[in-house]
Structures are given as C-alpha cells and as structure tokens.
Amino acid sequence: MSNIIIQDSERVAAEFPTFEIPPREERESLDCGDFAKLVFRSEPAPYEKPAAERMWVKVIERLADGNYRGKLDNTPVELKMTRGEDVVFGPEHIIQLIRE
Numbered sequence: 001m002s003n004i005i006i007q008d009s010e011r012v013a014a015e016f017p018t019f020e021i022p023p024r025e026e027r028e029s030l031d032c033g034d035f036a037k038l039v040f041r042s043e044p045a046p047y048e049k050p051a052a053e054r055m056w057v058k059v060i061e062r063l064a065d066g067n068y069r070g071k072l073d074n075t076p077v078e079l080k081m082t083r084g085e086d087v088v089f090g091p092e093h094i095i096q097l098i099r100e
Contacts, residue, residue, distance in 0.1 A: 003042055003043045003080075004040055004041065004042055004043070004079055004080070004081060005040070005041050005043060006038050006039065006040055006041075006087075006089050006093045007038070007039035007040070007041055007052070007093065008092050008093065009021050009038075009039060009092065009093055009094065009095045010024075010092040011092075021094065021095050021096075022094065022096065022097055024091060026097065027091035027092075027094045027097065028066065028091045030059050030062070030068060030094075030097065030099075031059065031062070031099075031100070032059055032060055032061065032062070033058070033059065033100035034058075034059045034097060034098065034099050034100050035056045035057065035058055035059070035073065035097065035098040035100075036056070036057050036059060036068070036070065036089065036093075036094045036096070036097050037054055037055065037056050037057075037094065037095050037096035037097070038054070038055060038057055038087070038089055038093050038094065038095065039052055039053070039054050039093075039095060040052065040053050040054075040055060040076075040079055040081065042078070042079055042080075051078035051079055052078075053074075053076055053077065053078055053079050054095065055072060055073070055074035055076065056072075056073040056074055056098075057070035057071065057072055057073060057087050057089065058070050058071050058073045063088070066090065066091070067088055067089060067090045068088070068089055068090070069086065069087070069088050070086075070087050070088075070089070071084050071085070071086065071087070072084060072085045072087055
C-alpha cells in the first residue's frame with residue numbers, strides 16, 4: 001500500500017459529529033470472518049489530486065497488539081491496491097462492520 005493511508009475514523013468522528021462509527025467496544029471485538037469497512041486515502045504526489053475509497057476488509061487474524069490483519073474484499077477504482085491485498089488496521093480505522 002505505498003502512499004496509501006487508512007483514515008483515523010475516530011478522529012474524524014470527533015471533529016464531525018454527523019460522521020457516525022460503531023461503538024469502540026464493537027470495533028475492538030471482531031473475529032476472523034467478520035468484515036470491517038475502512039477509508040483508504042492516497043497521499044498525493046505533487047500536482048496529483050488525492051483519492052479516497054471506502055472498502056471492506058475481511059478479518060483473518062486478531063493481532064496481539066489489538067490490531068487486525070485482513071484481506072481487501074473490494075476491487076479499488078481509484079487507488080493502486082488489489083483485491084486480496086493484506087491490510088493491517090486498528091479499531092480506530094473502522095467506520096462500519098458486518099459480523100459473520
């Protein structure tokens with residue numbers, strides 16, 4: 001994921017109260033097979049417009065530090081990522097979830 005960051009959605013929700021995310025407790029308790037929606041953003045190079053996409057990631061592992069490892073479950077349109085790509089993320093990145 002070169003030049004791509006995952007948005008800290010807790011920070012965005014704190015700044016913009018209409019941006020709702022699931023409660024922290026739910027975002028901290030995902031299991032393998034669950035899906036988390038994250039906002040991926042490009043870090044623009046000079047003269048390029050930034051791009052952002054909301055995409056689903058399937059959780060494949062809970063890490064010891066409280067983060068998750070998953071596989072991208074969407075085919076990006078704007079970002080240079082591929083479906084099935086490994087993604088490591090934390091509860092602070094999740095904007096929506098689906099439990100298996």
